[in-house]
Amino acid sequence: MALQLYNTFSGQKEAFQPLVQDRVRMYVCGPTVYNRVHIGNARPVVVFDTLYRLLKRNFSDVIYARNITDIDDKIMKAARDNGEEIGVLSARFAQAYFEDMAALNNLEPDVIPYATQHLPEMIDMIERLLEKGHAYAAEGHVLFAVDSMADYGKLSKRSLDDMLAGARVEVAPYKKYAGDFVLWKPSKEDEPGWDSPWGRGRPGWHLECSAMIKKHLGETIDIHGGGRDLTFPHHENERAQSCCANGVDFVRYWMHNGYVNIEGEKMSKSLGNFRMVNDLLKQYPGEVLRFALLSAHYRSELNFSSDLLDQAWRSLDSLYGALRETESVAAASVDLDGSAFMAALEDDLNTPIAISELHQIAKDLNKAEAGDQAGLRGMLLQAGEMLGILQQDPESWFQQARGDESISAEEIEQLIAERAQSKKDKNYARADEIREELKAKGVVLEDSREGTKWRRE
Numbered sequence: 493m494a495l496q497l498y499n500t501f502s503g504q505k506e507a508f509q510p511l512v513q514d515r516v517r518m519y520v521c522g523p524t525v526y527n528r529v530h531i532g533n534a535r536p537v538v539v540f541d542t543l544y545r546l547l548k549r550n551f552s553d554v555i556y557a558r559n560i561t562d563i564d565d566k567i568m569k570a571a572r573d574n575g576e577e578i579g580v581l582s583a584r585f586a587q588a589y590f591e592d593m594a595a596l597n598n599l600e601p602d603v604i605p606y607a608t609q610h611l612p613e614m615i616d617m618i619e620r621l622l623e624k625g626h627a628y629a630a631e632g633h634v635l636f637a638v639d640s641m642a643d644y645g646k647l648s649k650r651s652l653d654d655m656l657a658g659a660r661v662e663v664a665p666y667k668k669y670a671g672d673f674v675l676w677k678p679s680k681e682d683e684p685g686w687d688s689p690w691g692r693g694r695p696g697w698h699l700e701c702s703a704m705i706k707k708h709l710g711e712t713i714d715i716h717g718g719g720r721d722l723t724f725p726h727h728e729n730e731r732a733q734s735c736c737a738n739g740v741d742f743v744r745y746w747m748h749n750g751y752v753n754i755e756g757e758k759m760s761k762s763l764g765n766f767r768m769v770n771d772l773l774k775q776y777p778g779e780v781l782r783f784a785l786l787s788a789h790y791r792s793e794l795n796f797s798s799d800l801l802d803q804a805w806r807s808l809d810s811l812y813g814a815l816r817e818t819e820s821v822a823a824a825s826v827d828l829d830g831s832a833f834m835a836a837l838e839d840d841l842n843t844p845i846a847i848s849e850l851h852q853i854a855k856d857l858n859k860a861e862a863g864d865q866a867g868l869r870g871m872l873l874q875a876g877e878m879l880g881i882l883q884q885d886p887e888s889w890f891q892q893a894r895g896d897e898s899i900s901a902e903e904i905e906q907l908i909a910e911r912a913q914s915k916k917d918k919n920y921a922r923a924d925e926i927r928e929e930l931k932a933k934g935v936v937l938e939d940s941r942e943g944t945k946w947r948r949e
């Protein structure tokens with residue numbers, strides 16, 4: 493396969509070549525579990541899930557890891573505010589995260605490491621950095637000395653001078669240099685902490701990923717991903733720690749997705765302009781949210797709006813419509829290799845082009861002769877699976893509730909049963925009334941020998 497990926501490190505699209513043939517190791521920074529996630533946070537998950545599907549199809553040995561950050565000052569604060577144990581709160585939000593991500597058809601990563609289960613590995617990495625002169629201990633803290641690394645700043649393309657000019661934070665007295673960052677910090681008695689050679693404390697956020705990557709994926713990995721805001725400082729610092737501790741190249745391809753924006757601004761918790769995935773799921777099928785996130789190229793910004801979601805829903809309707817019309821045809825297995833659809837995905841995951849190819853396949857299917865339907869239907873289903881969509885039964889797709897006021901599938905089934913009974917009782921007036929009542933709610937009935945089918949218009 494000819495996969496091209498844009499590498500943040502080189503600033504170019506490059507041919508993807510894993511370190512070891514047929515073996516791919518990919519890591520994506522996961523959430524800090526102190527509240528529910530917004531649709532912006534879901535973008536990297538959906539993007540890298542799509543890449544994961546593509547990699548699994550083309551390489552025999554793929555391991556994808558996405559961590560859970562379950563120790564962090566934000567978690568500590570949330571637990572204090574709630575009067576809840578830290579472990580209980582973080583487990584609750586980790587579970588909510590898994591549910592939200594599953595609702596968007598994301599596959600589970602192969603490994604889901606938790607930061608709190610990797611303290612020995614983190615302490616070990618700090619010791620190596622100290623031994624090699626890349627870190628120093630001061631006042632219960634251990635800091636990474638950024639001027640000990642010749643190319644610190646190379647990933648995010650910042651010089652030390654830029655970083656200092658941009659930093660308005662007050663410099664802590666224990667730092668030798670303003671740009672140095674924390675590997676370990678002391679915990680107060682009422683804060684969670686672990687014993688270490690530097691006293692009881694807890695790790696810095698950046699260190700967590702470096703240690704978990706080394707343990708689960710090795711010293712040099714193929715792909716490291718996350719949202720664009722992670723490039724600096726998080727990924728720059730992960731890179732500094734891992735390269736300096738291990739003495740080898742850390743990541744071969746760095747990938748970063750653009751932001752989900754609302755009215756031109758990054759969706760974020762701090763700005764308060766966010767829409768929780770969980771709330772959106774009350775109004776939209778997860779597949780609609782996923783489709784909306786894939787409708788723009790992952791490196792572009794994506795403007796979030798209800799129009800975007802309505803458009804995604806209509807697109808899925810037209811794709812599912814083609815599948816429903818050919819439901820009696822058994823899908824044939826086809827080879828997607830060499831198709832325009834695959835070429836789009838292999839070109840740095842160009843999902844908008846891939847989606848327009850899906851529409852083309854659906855269009856061809858709609859007007860295909862009987863003999864061509866099986867292949868086109870197979871193609872649509874297989875291509876859909878690569879994007880994590882179109883795997884539902886088309887009938888049930890069109891039976892989903894639309895909007896808050898619409899009648900539930902259960903109520904519809906009940907009325908259909910009542911109508912059947914009315915007909916048996918020869919109460920045709922009531923049967924017609926039910927048909928009309930459903931029609932007014934946008935539900936159309938189709939009677940056939942096998943019974944009554946329904947769909948929403």
Ligand SMILES: Nc1ncnc2c1ncn2[C@@H]1O[C@H](COP(=O)(O)OP(=O)(O)OP(=O)(O)O)[C@@H](O)[C@H]1O
Binds near residue numbers: 719
């Ligand atoms: N608006 C957004 N669009 C796309 N990706 C985002 C957006 N906001 C956060 N992310 C990504 O979501 C993932 C989780 O990030 P993290 O938990 O740090 O979010 P956060 O910093 O709490 O978000 P916020 O910006 O809302 O404070 C990261 O990969 C981050 O880059």
Ligand SMILES: [Zn+2]
Binds near residue numbers: 522
């Ligand atoms: Zn990370």
